[in-house]
Amino acid sequence: MSKTFFIDTTRCTACRGCQVACKEWQGFEGNQTKQVGWGSHQNPPDLNPKNYKVVRFSEQKLKDRVAWNFFPDQCRHCVDPSCKYPADEYKKGLVILDEETGAVIYTDACRDMPKDVFQQMLDFCPYNIPRRDEKTGVINKCDMCVERVKEGLVPMCVKACPTGTMNFGEREDMIDLAKKRLGIVKKEFPEAQIIDEEAVRVLYLVAYKPETYFKTAAAKPGTFDVTRKEALAKMGQSFRNFFRV
């Protein structure tokens, strides 16, 4: 049975409780923040090796008002993770798809990965998630708090969320919940949708088009189909060479 997140962005107030709770659980030190000169209250400016999660802020001008879209960005734990292909081609076992939970995990051994392989992982990720610590070489991203989940606890970001934005549970339950909320939200926001429902284990419900939240909020159309085709094509030829074309 695989687990799934349901993130209802229509309820998010950008308190960033999830973002801080994640940092505290993982034991990451603080980041350099950026307060002025870039027109946003978002902090830190982007995901980094010390932030598995960042609440993205985006202002959108509508016909009669301004919408302030909040998007708690994190790894989507894809059902068929694209980042795993280049990693597996380099060395098996560095990127793991945990069968019990469905979590995509970067092991500590990833730190020895060559630069070009990491670049491929980053290029393959439809959501621009993996980050590397240039000093230590560590490659990391959200690990679904897999040690908590295996003990029956929910991930720290879900535990902290005070608004009901973050939900976590069995995949079927989360899909049901997402559909139920979509039905309600659609009445007010006709553009509402669940992003890449089939392909990911983190279901985002958004009120407007995904690109109004963040440029890689949704995967480009066809991303996952292509990856599967390419994976089949790698039989008998070097995967890496294939992609360099």
Next chain:
Amino acid sequence: MNITRRNFIKATGLGAATITLGNIGCSSASAQGYSKQLKIKGAREVISICPYCSVCCHFIAHVKDGKVVSTEGDPGYPVSQGALCAKGSAMLSQINDNKRVLNCLYRAPFSDKWEEKSYGWMVDRVAQKIKETRDKHFKEKNEAGQTVNRIDEIFHLGSSQMDNEELAVTGQAMRTMGVVHIDHQARV
């Protein structure tokens, strides 16, 4: 090398099995790669209260060997039901931060450095300053000759963390001295 049929089948069979397991990402090396231990396992749970806003969310501190290793919301607290905002989520850092002030610090007038003082010394000092200020500025009557019995030069800033009883005592103390400017920090 002496290869019998039996050994040959064993060798190829093993090879095939290794390839299959490897392909589905199931080698023993990878399984150890993320066998992270739950850091709160076996820790003592202590309930405490977030000091920031008036919601006073409870949080659970996980204590191991006398050290707080993790904090998270207390699901038993009926207001927040286990949730915390960004401030409450940062309790662990607040407790363990190496810049945390653990003793009373005093900076004398016109001094450029802080000195460590005891709580007793601080209380005496504050009491002395209140008395001096009150003796100097206490006003019995205003310009119109009406009795006011007040002191405009002292301002009391309380805290949204105070409960009714503490507020009653503090309010009485301030009004007894004639302080009329009483407020608290509300939500910060």
